[in-house]
Amino acid sequence: MTAVLDSLAQGRQAIMPAMRAALERLDPTSRSIAYYHLGWTDLDGNPTDGGGKAVRPALALLSAEAAGAEPSVGLPGAVAVELVHNFSLLHDDLMDGDTERRHRPTVWAVRGAASAILTGDAMLSLAQEVLLDGDGPGAVAAARLLADATNELIRGQVLDVAFEQRNDVGLDECLDMAAGKTGALLSASTAIGAVLAGAPQPVVDALAGFGADLGLAFQLVDDVLGIWGEAAVTGKPVFSDLRARKKSLPVTYAITHGGALGRELAEWLARPEAPGEESVRHAAGLVEQAGGRKWALDEAYRRMAAGRQKLEDARIPDRAREELLSLAQFIVTREA
Template sequence: MASSQTLTDARPAFEVLAWSREVVEPLLRQAVDRLPPPARRIAGYHFGWHDEDGTPTRAGGKAIRPALTLLSARAVGGHERAAAPAAVAVELAHNYSLLHDDLIDADEARRHRPTAWKVFGSAQAILVGDVLHALAFDVLACGGTALAAHGTPLLSSALLDLAGGQCADVAFEARTDAVPVDECLEMVRCKTAALLGGACALGALAGGAVPSQVERMRAFGEQLGLAFQMVDDLLGIWGEPSVTGKPVRADLAQRKKSLPVVAALASGTPAGDELAELYHRDTPLTDAELVRAADLVELAGGRAWAQTQADDRMESALVELQADTLVPGAAAELLNIARLITRRDH
């Protein structure tokens, strides 16, 4: 039982993620199998279960959000099986957003292979994203009384925030004025952190948590989500393509107003001013200009600021795990996942 787990029982992050996939993937496949064949084929490709012609593969993601959901249930003294439907719903919702994100950002690769829209076309990728969104709520509605009654509004609120954050992110790219750092942080809270917070809150709810515990787990997930995005933005500029699976300095090439960039542009430094010049050009940046842009972000303090913010948000997340009402071993495993997220290279 989760309630008897101790700190010494805590598993390392890679074991927790493997355990999470063992619990969630069979149920996720069952849900996807209910889709019409064309949607099922594209969804299976996107999840990494098979290649374009249906040959089985193993190219899936880390499944961090389902792991957070299952562990949150254990952290409040519940059993992971009660939270499995919530974990499946969260993974479906997350992948709906990824299918749409890849189109919005014109990303041609994910997990070291072509994105779904590059293989099957834009219209099909959009439609399958929509189907996964609907399927997430269907799975949640069938996941038990607590999830059906209280989990649905939790997930709905997180996805409304996510869509609002995406809208803001896209709007930032077209803006010629300086985007304030606080406004960018709020965009990130909505776009990324809200769903991680929702994943943890759903797990706690399924585990039988009282409202204060649900809110504590939501706050943990949200702060972790902010740290996650800081690291993701750093990797979008300085990540190694062979590890991240994305082109070098991809975010700069797309003139994305990521957090390090916004901090650099708002720095009031000569490097920030030069970066603004590059960002406002109408023509694509050359390879040399992309290298220069990355250097300017660092010179203007954007890289150091984002790393400090990631560390600070991580500390804020960990404060939420220190409650004596949480099961110590599960809280320790949540800590291991949090460290994986904020120290990752892809």
């Protein structure tokens, strides 16, 4: 635990100068909005202690180590995946109408839609610039990897938006959406350092596969927390995803595999009126009795095991493997 937090703190420390240097290339307005969004400053530009955990950069640095290189080789990749992650948060918060992130007002809520759109656009474009500036052997391959992952990320988001209007979403579709929305960028994060280091394809593939498994495991647990998580952990009230009638993975499993209970749940989700507290609690019971919660947690465990196996089968230094596994465990279980 402490080792993971140390490794995250070291990762954040290591990428800060490179992140700052990258953001220097933005126009002053976009840069100051990016600083606020990242939790580095308040709305007036005064430095703050905040900031995300920066798990993707930490994975990217470990990815370089997994290829036997210095962590610093992964630095442009660490910055680039963090930029793409934050591009997607800026646009998602706007599209979802979310007014808070990490207990602070979101950018669109305080600066308007145009600021969220343009700052997101600028961070996405900057991510490619950071990689293409590199002169190492893997710079171009890393840029390709990130562009592919970005397309996958957007595809997942498109499916997520489309699912809101549909009542017949299958479990495979739902897993495919999560693989795009959450898995693609985590997979790019765990692979990009090795790509920058010019690692052999089997090592890159193992790391990318591990990241994709990690992404799905994270999403499965996140969806369970979205229903049963305590506010202290999730920052949201209990049952919040059900209150928003989100067709998350446990809910979709319950509907498609839960027989009569699943049909009752599907009817509940299709009701036009907003559900009361008692009704939401009943729906959560339906998801649980229909096996949605158990399946999601079992499936998360299976994904983590599959990911671990990929790392164990690959020629990766033991220390880097251990750190990747510890960090993955931390990300999925959120033992913060």
